[in-house]
Amino acid sequence: MRSKFASKTCWGDEYMLYRKLGSTKEEVSILGFGCMRLPVLDDKPDKIDNKLATSMIHYAIDNGVNYIDTAYPYHGNSLSEGGMSEVFLGEALKGGYREKVTLATKLPSWIIEDKKDFEFYLNQQLDRLQTDKIDFYLLHTLNRTYWPKLENLGVTDFLDAAIADEKIKYTGFSFHDDFEVLPEIISAYNWDVCQLQYNYMDKNYQAGIDGLRYASDQGLGVVVMEPLKGGVLANNVPLEVQSIWDMAEIKRTPVEWAFRYLWDDPQIDVVLSGMSSIEQVVENIKIADEGHPNSLTFDEKDLIREAKYEYRQRIKVGCTGCGYCMPCPSGVDIPHVLNQLNHFYMFDDPSGARSHYYGILKESERAINCTECGECEKQCPQGVSIIKSLKEVVEKFGS
Structure with missing residues (x-):
């Protein structure tokens, strides 16, 4: 296991902690701002509340958050059309804020049909973000379907050329498939970062803990998404689970337990949070103040295991995901x-x-x-x- 060294910087009443992102030289905040759930007007995903969302982004950066994550379809009406998140960030990061952050966005893998599409979408994203260079350019949603297609179209040559042209600084991918697909992708290119879905309920979901360990051991920076499992670990917490949290010597909210579980792992560099209110931004920055690696006690880790067990007691169907039932003759997954x-x-x-x-x-x-x-x-x-x-x-x- 590679060593992690966290630095900290005081921002007002709190400290923001930083970790080196994989083998890069970048020190990034352990809390990253995911720009996919920004506040909107009239319940329309493509109508971002620019004033409120900008104040949230500025507050986060002013308090030490320096990893900002977006993607081509975020805050759009469909995956095939570009959303408004990149456009919003292009405006929100003016006035010196762009220089304070490392900016990550993603190539829309699912709509790439020709090798010319690679440069077309990258140039469009540079324009939308109003920047000359994207710090971390990720291939979005790699899986056993998209990766072979992109590889056959020459995506690795495209990435090399984009780096040489100084349009991007680092490369990576977000991953959505089973673990066995991951080593093939990692071995195909000299990636810098890997973004995985992971939380205390999803240790064996998609890449899971094995994928996290593998990516980190290969020198990739590990960026975690869905720390709250889409919000379900924070909202409508069952009384049985809340009673477990109430047993802790140090009282923490369900949100804090979920984040602290991740930051306790020295192989996780950044935890993304898709924050949608200023209250969430303030709370998460405060929680990050104590997100040191290996800081949870044995008893605290045991409480997290008990909470996970209680959630699993509520399972309706005893499916282990082994796949012996597949393939279904009728195509049902x-x-x-x-x-x-x-x-x-x-x-x-x-x-x-x-x-x-x-x-x-x-x-x-x-x-x-x-x-x-x-x-x-x-x-x-x-x-x-x-x-x-x-x-x-x-x-x-x-x-």
């Missing part, structure tokens, strides 16, 4: 469908589970396509009543 049903019950989060269900799964992969052939149940080592569970998904989420 059974493990992912059942995962969203469990999310529905574990976190009492109907809207979030439904949003993930329609956002992650293609129409052809949804439960409505089940023909009740029973092949999946013959293969399931857990004896899960899959057909019955898929019917419940249709009842809860619709078609």
